[in-house]
Amino acid sequence: MLNQEPFLQLFLKYITRYWPRILELTWQHLFISLIALSITLVICIPLGIYLTKNEKLSPYVIGAANIFQTIPSLALLGFLIFIFGIGNDNAIAALFLYAMLPVLQNTYTGIKSVPRHLVQAARGMGMTEYQILVKVQLPIAMPIILAGIRVATVWIIGTATLASAIGGGGLGRLIFSGLASIRNEVVLAGALPATILALTADQGIKWLQNYLDPKNRAIRLAQKAEIDELQKTAAQRGRE
Amino acid sequence: MVLFEDVSKVYEDGTRAVDHLNLEIAKGEIAVLIGPSGCGKTTTLKMVNRLENCTEGTIKVEGKDITKVNPVKLRRNIGYVIQETALMPHLSVAENIATVPKLLGWKKSKIQKRVDELLELAGLDPAKYRYRLPDQLSGGQKQRIGVLRALAADPDVVLMDEPFGALDPIAREKLQNELLQLQKTVKKTIIFVTHDMDEALRIADKIVLMRRGRIEQVGSPEELQQNPANDFVRDFIGEDRLSQIFPDTSVEVVVQDPRIKVSPKMTAADVLDIMEDEGHETAQIVDSYGKWHGMALLWLLKRAAKQNEKVTKGAKKDRRLYIEDGTLRDAAEMLADQDLPIPVIDENGLFRGVVTHAGVARLTISRLTRYRGKEGK
Numbered sequence: 001m002l003n004q005e006p007f008l009q010l011f012l013k014y015i016t017r018y019w020p021r022i023l024e025l026t027w028q029h030l031f032i033s034l035i036a037l038s039i040t041l042v043i044c045i046p047l048g049i050y051l052t053k054n055e056k057l058s059p060y061v062i063g064a065a066n067i068f069q070t071i072p073s074l075a076l077l078g079f080l081i082f083i084f085g086i087g088n089d090n091a092i093a094a095l096f097l098y099a100m101l102p103v104l105q106n107t108y109t110g111i112k113s114v115p116r117h118l119v120q121a122a123r124g125m126g127m128t129e130y131q132i133l134v135k136v137q138l139p140i141a142m143p144i145i146l147a148g149i150r151v152a153t154v155w156i157i158g159t160a161t162l163a164s165a166i167g168g169g170g171l172g173r174l175i176f177s178g179l180a181s182i183r184n185e186v187v188l189a190g191a192l193p194a195t196i197l198a199l200t201a202d203q204g205i206k207w208l209q210n211y212l213d214p215k216n217r218a219i220r221l222a223q224k225a226e227i228d229e230l231q232k233t234a235a236q237r238g239r240e
Numbered sequence: 241m242v243l244f245e246d247v248s249k250v251y252e253d254g255t256r257a258v259d260h261l262n263l264e265i266a267k268g269e270i271a272v273l274i275g276p277s278g279c280g281k282t283t284t285l286k287m288v289n290r291l292e293n294c295t296e297g298t299i300k301v302e303g304k305d306i307t308k309v310n311p312v313k314l315r316r317n318i319g320y321v322i323q324e325t326a327l328m329p330h331l332s333v334a335e336n337i338a339t340v341p342k343l344l345g346w347k348k349s350k351i352q353k354r355v356d357e358l359l360e361l362a363g364l365d366p367a368k369y370r371y372r373l374p375d376q377l378s379g380g381q382k383q384r385i386g387v388l389r390a391l392a393a394d395p396d397v398v399l400m401d402e403p404f405g406a407l408d409p410i411a412r413e414k415l416q417n418e419l420l421q422l423q424k425t426v427k428k429t430i431i432f433v434t435h436d437m438d439e440a441l442r443i444a445d446k447i448v449l450m451r452r453g454r455i456e457q458v459g460s461p462e463e464l465q466q467n468p469a470n471d472f473v474r475d476f477i478g479e480d481r482l483s484q485i486f487p488d489t490s491v492e493v494v495v496q497d498p499r500i501k502v503s504p505k506m507t508a509a510d511v512l513d514i515m516e517d518e519g520h521e522t523a524q525i526v527d528s529y530g531k532w533h534g535m536a537l538l539w540l541l542k543r544a545a546k547q548n549e550k551v552t553k554g555a556k557k558d559r560r561l562y563i564e565d566g567t568l569r570d571a572a573e574m575l576a577d578q579d580l581p582i583p584v585i586d587e588n589g590l591f592r593g594v595v596t597h598a599g600v601a602r603l604t605i606s607r608l609t610r611y612r613g614k615e616g617k
Binding site: 115117118120121122123124125126127128131135136139140214217218221222224225228229232 | 289291312313314315316317320322323324326328329330332339340343367368370371372373375376389399
């Protein structure tokens, strides 16, 4: 290294000087990731549901998603240049293809794992097929579907750093330019916010999973019962 | 009322799951469909709410041909209970019970009232159980909630597909009794599928014994036991009943009426006279409400008579079994200890009968002779 200054000092200097730029790139990064995630959810959850009703198709579709997932992400980005050209569109398309599998697979497996007798009971009580899906299958499959979404989200945020390799935005810009100019402080200035984003998203979804966990629902219901009881006794006292 | 008119279910490969079935189930009646597996009993049940469609004939519910009604609408008006306690695991007890009323668009306050009313009907404290999740309930409680859920929207007809099949014998019997109690209040037309002949004999108004998609015999439990139509019916009743007798079977199967039953108002001396006349060592003291006040014993009674006491002074109350949880093993142990009748009461203290040495012996003998008869064949 030509520079003799300690690394930490260099890093702090860099971020105090360039923080508006870092913030802008973080925002871009988040934007690309969110768009890619939204597209993944909007396409893969309904597709996963559709596959549970057309089982013959499922090995082909899930197989295809599996293939995309095994292609190295950088290679996939390069390949997609032929279709989407250079820029964020290409990156978003690649991130979508890359993140398809966990969401698709978990939606499919989650819904398939709902015990048949529950579906039969729901139908026997007079639910329409749509009501069975929304009131029974999706809520019961939700923990499994969320686990898939959690994996996909972390993948997308991590892989979005590669977007800049094909002319897209995001924190990858800092990482790649830092690598090219052998300036580790710049690499870190890109990698650290990306890591924080990924960890925050991961923890956020984890919290949601926890919230939906039946054990925690039981605790909330018990609290509700207690409140009911208190109100009742309060009302009784009021009357007396 | 449910009416089957020449109903058949033929699968594409030509197998006839149900074959020209004619059956009328009256309003407020419990009809039990029973038979060996594959006899078409479950298919018959499922055709009523169109989870299976019949391929020939017509089924009428409350006079209406069910193929003329939208299946979703039809099912909301028919209660449905299945074996695998199919409560929704993500919904609380109250939400589970409220399923059909919610589908029917009842008002929230009306639903809440109905849920509490049903929980109370089943002897479950609403404040305690309303917010429980199914995983926090025992198997018996779950199935109780399953039954309540089927009754929630007050349907005329309730279908039950082996509802108590997954429970242990004691819980099963308890729920059967509760169902009979409940039925006294709700008076539904119930179609009940089981493979357990004891269950059928206990709860049915009408037993429909099926084999290979056809009805072998229809009749009251007594009719089937006393006049079985053919060897199949006889074997099916016999075999199944015997296979159900274990040390853990309820004492109910051997409970009989006592030789002497007296009122608690009588004096010890009067009862002593009766007992000496009959040559019996014990008498059961039961009041006009059916409540049990003890078992009078000859030697205690003699002492009480000398002191001009009431009969209750010459009685013991500690020797007894509860019909809800007393088993044949308990009875056998008590009889081995002391050769006196065992009074059997229920949890409300009502007298149900006695278990005697002779009664248990009769059961054992009938079991042995039946087995020998079978080996001889």
